[in-house]
Amino acid sequence: MKKVLIITYYWPPAGGPGVQRWLNFAKYLPQFGVTPVVYVPENPEYPMEDASFVAEVPKEVKVIKQPIFEPYKLASIFSKKKTQQISKGIITSKKQSFMEKMLLWIRGNFFIPDARKFWVKPSVAYLRSYIQKEGIDTIITTGPPHSLHLIGLHLKKELNVKWIADFRDPWTNIGYHSELKLSRRSQQKHKKLERDVLDNANRVVVTSFTTKTEFSTITNTPIEVITNGFLDEEFEAVSLDNKFTCAHIGSLLSGRNPLILWEAIGELLSENNDFAKDFRLRLAGAVSNNVLESIKKCGIGAHLEVLGYISHNEALKMQRSSQVLLLIEINAEKTRGIIPGKLFEYMASKRPIMAIGPVKWDVEKILNDTKTGFYFNYEEKNKLKKQLLSSYEAYKTDKLYVNSVGVSKYHRKNLTSHLATII
Template identity: 25%
Template sequence: MIAFHFPPMRGSSGILRTLKFSRYLPEFDWEPIILTAHPRTYANTSNDQVAEISDRVTVYRAFGFDTSRHLSFMRRYPGLLALPDRWVSWSLGAIPMGLYLIRKYRPDVIWSTYPIATAHLIGLTLSRLTGLPWVADFRDPMTDVDYPPDRLTRQMYQWIEKKSVTYCTKAVLTTPGAVDDYKERFPQTPASRFHLIENGYDEESFAAAEANRIKEQKKNARLVLIHSGIIYPSERDPTQLFEALAVLTQQELISHTSLHVILRATAHDEYLLQLIDQYKIGDIVSLAPPISYREALSEMLAADGLLILQASNCNNQIPAKLYEYLRARRPILALTDPVGNTAAALISVGVDTMAPLDSRNDIMRELLRFLALIKGNEAPIASMENALAGSRRSRTKELSNLLESVAQRAGS
């Protein structure tokens, strides 16, 4: 299992996909061997999830560095040494180590996971050199018309993407829209090569968060809405939300005594602070630093409402946090395109509190309705049955079945 995102890295929900797959795969008679990067490559590290690595999982960490941090001078670095990404040096250590691991363990399948493109470059190389079947876990599409924004990077991504789709045994996506997108963009590739395994949440982590949560009496009528995780300036731009909050404040329909919006671990605090100051909503909206994963789950469980931000340019994607939100069983306000995959996932479980992220007026109307539903204890919440369907253990069973079919096909 080739994955850049793995503990002790901190700051990406992508860690959980590999971490939980590897934790639960032994229950389905698979023995995962993790090939990841040396911790020096990570900008931020934390040991809070290291204990969740199963003792039945073997972890190898290959040489690598971050071009932007380790080769920069006065904040500038050679762009060619950051293609396809800033961690391309990881391949220099991972490919020889991968060949060593293949000789030592004789694995049945190679699995690699994006969004670090270098991971698929490593998987592609090892599969081509050894002939082992390869499952390429794309999660979200690697490229779009104008993504990545840099032309040279986009061309490199397109090359890796095309080679991966051509030579992998199975290509895994996380949403129905992404599967359809790949089938359309690669019509010469058998449709059966593309496979859906959605993201999910971890029931063990939620059980621990619920056990440790201290229920407090609400001291006032101020409702707390939480957005937990990265807010990308393009894909999750909150400008129209902030403008809506400003207008509703001016109209005295909301105030700092009735509403508190907490944006947790945004990774773009400087950009958001400028917007907060611009719209003069600092008494309603606050930024909060990263906390441990279980603390974040406890915060979700205690919130009055949970926020999803997803622009229409991500209609074929579903934020991984959505599955955690559904399991937290708190009201969800989704600011997203009504025809996108995120909206479809919510509607399928009976949640209809949503508005387009790019429409101030729609957000104003829906936010007021959402707050009224919360106060009346009438906000739609996913059933426990629907939430449980998205557990990481359930997703791992799907992966196990896929790996089994790939291994059997290779052995026949």
């Protein structure tokens, strides 16, 4: 069995999609002749936790830990809420307080590439001897936080191990990067570190087609696309909602506020009495006040149910019981390459997906290829409204279902098979 070291920040009990990718790779790699060893921080500051993931860690997977120093702990003395938001990558460009501006400036210019940079040197010192002692010849780093790639960069140069750099999100082209109030010198340093990582890795793995295209203009290192995926987990039977439920699972912050959707729903509610009687909008996850105000302004308030954060298991059940699943992305060129992890779970739920995002969004290609839903850009309100009404009419006659094709290639096991060939 070949042994591989996986260096990651997010690991159970961390919540959110970031932890699921490598948790499931670690789960399936032994079936393809690879033994994973996982290196994680001993005392991380996770912005959200989900205890249900702990039980999913295979007992045979060895997890090693070392302490980490995170300056977010010090910054939270001044503003705990804002610090937690920035640590999640949540940056609001509207009405920033002096404290928020200061935290962003410090975060962008003093902590390059990010505030977990202080884990790099002690990790290299610890892993240097561990890798030699255990006979490991392949390491994998996954970011964000992209500072973990610097651990891989140092180990590659010192030990000449094979190094795979996995980018779950872009680096300098990620949506919030331009909001960090970077000086010119800091911008140049980010770009240099990004190039160093891309050029020195033996292989780069990305989660979207757009990110591969963007990185291909920076480096000649081979790049593979391995998207996120789904599991065909066994559940007790879940009944479809009696109401025409349109559900969104995940954060809906100020930047991710699809006004065309709220307006289309509001118009249907006022024009169609039957639709108004049957419709329900369910939101699970963090929802900003701006989004809630927009929803209520469009006359949807009486039909709204806000659940807050729910566990992964609850989310999976909600996906299977909802009539329609909503997938929303920020309307920006930099988000074209963001493929939310929940897309694949949505696909596995066999419920129709309505996705709203930027022009040439990678999600459009996947939906069209698998016939699992419909995509709309932010200029297509009438088209979106027509599809909502069509889906409602199908719901009324018990004909709202999905005839998907080719979804199995996004199963976590099949994706791990691809990864194993790279290892």
